[in-house]
Amino acid sequence: MQPAxxxxxxxxxxxxxPDIHAAANAVFAAHGHSFTRAEVQGFVGRxxxxxxxxxxxxxxLPATGPDFDALLARFLHVYEGAQGLTTLYPGVRPALETLAARGLxxxxCTNKPLAPTRAVLRHxxxxxxxxxxxxxDSLAVxxxxxxxxxxxxAQAGGGQALFVGDSEVDAETAQAAGLPFLLFTEGYRKTPVAALPHDAAFADFAALPDLVAARVSASAAP
Incomplete structure (x- = not known):
């Protein structure tokens, strides 16, 4: 069985x-507040x-209670349909198609709620x-x-796997799960690359298929 x-x-x-920033400003405008992209991006990931x-x-503003619950519900409603400003990183589609063609x-695995995740994948x-x-929101954690x-x-069938992410949260998750971590350096991390635990780092998705192949070969070596 090929790795996941x-x-x-x-x-x-x-x-x-950009879409998360726009959704946040649309929702918080009713309370007289707005944010820079940097402010919003700094809180993305959890x-x-x-x-x-x-x-x-x-x-x-309150971060718990009924007023917060209403604010969160409004944000999720706006966010689920927010794809117009979102872009794929360069090279993502061909890299994914190459990996799939190789049988991987x-x-x-994202902290983004499931509905907007599926919506943006369809988009x-x-x-x-x-x-x-x-x-x-797929699990309790x-x-x-x-x-x-x-x-x-487990849902992918178990066996060998690699995790590809961009952030401190992703690096910590891979470590906790005991999986090799490939770090995309052009995302939303705040920590220097050298300070994040990773097995390989890349800035261009054209490099990803060969990085995966090298890691798979290394793991398979006796």
Whole structure:
């Protein structure tokens, strides 16, 4: 059985920060607040509830309780249909198609809620490449807890796997799950590359298929 290659989504396959930024501003405008992209992007990675809570705290709004619940529900409603400003990182589609053509099993493990995850995969015509998708609300816990990554691997059929991500959360998740980690350096991380544990790093998706092949060969060596 060929290995599984499990991907984070935001900041790894897609640059969704412009849509997340726009959704946040659309929702918080009703309360008289707005944010820069850098502010919003700084909170991306630990799921929508954490994002909205951190944004609320940054503007002195409640991060728990019924008012927060209503704010989060509104954000999720807006966010589910927000794909117009999101882009694939250069080279993502051909890299994924090459991996799939080589028989590798592809999966998604993201803290993005499942509905907008599936929506954006459909938007870019990638849904057929990912029979397994674990979102931030698929389990009771999110990354960096290793359970979502382990669930993605289990649903993909188990066996050998690699995790591809862009952030501190992804690096921590891979470590906790005991999986090799390939770091995409052009995403949303805040930590220098050298300070993040990883097995290989890449800035161009054209390099990914060969990095995966090299890691698979190294793991298979006696």
């Amino acid at each position: 290659v499990i991907f984070d989504l935001d900041g790894t396959l897609i640059d969704s920060a 799921g929508a509830p954490n994002l909205v809570a951190r944004l609320a705290e940054a503007r002195g 099993r592809l999966a998604i 870019f015509g990638l849904a057929g490449l990912f029979p397994v998708v674990i979102g931030g 999110k990354k960096p807890d290793p359970a979502p990554l382990r669930a993605a691997l």
